[in-house]
Amino acid sequence: MNIAIVGVGYVGLVSGACFAELGSTVYCVDKNLQKIEALKRGEIPIYEPNLERLVAHNVQGGRLFFTDELSEVLDRVEIVFIAVGTPMASDGSADLSYVMSVAQTIGEHLNHYVLVVNKSTVPVGTAEQVRTTIRNALAKRGCETLRFDVASNPEFLKEGAAIEDFMKPDRVVVGTDSEQARELMTRLYKPMLLNNFRVLFMDIPSAELTKYAANAMLATRISFMNELANLCEKVGADISAIRAGIGSDARIGNRFLYAGCGYGGSCLPKDVSALIATARENNMSLQLLEAVQSVNQKQKGVLYEKFVSHYKGNVHGKRVAVWGLAFKPETDDLREAPALYLIDQLLEAGCHVRVYDPVAMPAARILFKDRIVYAQDIYETVEDASALFHVTEWKEFRMPDWERVRTLMKAPLLIDGRNVFDSSQLEGFYYLHIG
Ligand SMILES: NC(=O)c1ccc[n+]([C@@H]2O[C@H](COP(=O)([O-])OP(=O)(O)OC[C@H]3O[C@@H](n4cnc5c(N)ncnc54)[C@H](O)[C@@H]3O)[C@@H](O)[C@H]2O)c1
CATH class of the missing domain: 3.40.50.720 (NAD(P)-binding Rossmann-like Domain)
Known part of the structure; x- marks a missing residue:
């Protein structure tokens, strides 16, 4: 099948590469030209295990393409996935402006039947809004008789295990109200679910809410x-x-x-x-x-509270170490990561913060610039520190040389936000964890 995926982020790029791996021809579209150019050079803009290899394999196979212009590829595809961001708006609701802007572009350039599929996480009623936006744009061009369908296909992949989740999903949820849309989605997903076909078809609002x-x-x-x-x-x-x-x-x-x-x-x-x-x-x-x-x-404030309470409020000027920045292991995604909240609190209290994360350091540099120090490894992070915060449970933090860590630190206070360490191996440390 020929498909387009609009939004080449954690969801769009993984979905695109996986659908291509399963034999579809996939056009990945993003308005961020820098990202598209990087992808064309073979550079992957995010960290996701095995993604680089999968993308390269399908680009070489002539099944995966990148462009910043949806209008250039719309005529060639049967399905358009919308996989753009739906960030939190200032009132807490989902900001649908990116989704609607894609719908508008589709309406402005569509010349044949397509199935438009919302893969972005969107509130109930969004498929209807997408339909209305496309319909209005078609009407403006005098093309109101052109048929299209809108379906909902929310994504359940987990960053860090995204390819595995996508290729072997527990289930695929599809909300549709058209037989043609159902048939297209069945065809698209069939190769990956051959052995255990688990596409759950339902009405669109239920899929959105699921x-x-x-x-x-x-x-x-x-x-x-x-x-x-x-x-x-x-x-x-x-x-x-x-x-x-x-x-x-x-x-x-x-x-x-x-x-x-x-x-x-x-x-x-x-x-x-x-x-x-x-x-x-x-x-x-x-x-x-x-x-x-x-x-x-x-x-999110608990680690800082433990630190302040240990030093009875005297934390100003202390050097502290943070292991792990990403919101979870195996990703470089810092969005809403507890480490960011902790670092802000530490900086506000006048602490000197040194951090280390196996893959999220470039993203952290963009956020914190020179307000914190970026270490080369776990040991450099803890030099002279009066507290070590363990915030993301990367495997490489699991079994450090604790004796080395302890001697490098000024005061061996270990505050574990992930409850992974064995206190019996932490001789000489003051070990605080959660619960
Ligand atoms: N990240 C996850 O683990 C995950 C899992 C399941 C569902 N989701 C949902 O999937 C959606 C995408 O999430 P993400 O993490 O992949 O986002 P992301 O921020 O990583 O990527 C979104 C991409 O969309 C592009 N974009 C925005 N507007 C565009 C437009 N008009 N035309 C073309 N490109 C445009 C951006 O440039 C960006 O590259 C969100 O709704 C999210 O809630 C995310």
């Missing part, structure tokens, strides 16, 4: 565990033991049940917020999710 429901559920589990972890600290219980105790119950399961320093990333915070906004627009409140959100906001 994505938010999934992220809201994941965020709820995290905030639940974080709040319980804080109670554990008060009553002398251990959140890791509790996780094992409840996670073994098949009704609960043990995934996404980790206490930590709050959820971040490009999805959970904005999607919880957008779902709350959708409810507000419909004159109701989602009280549970409002609590999930405020628990998370508070939790």
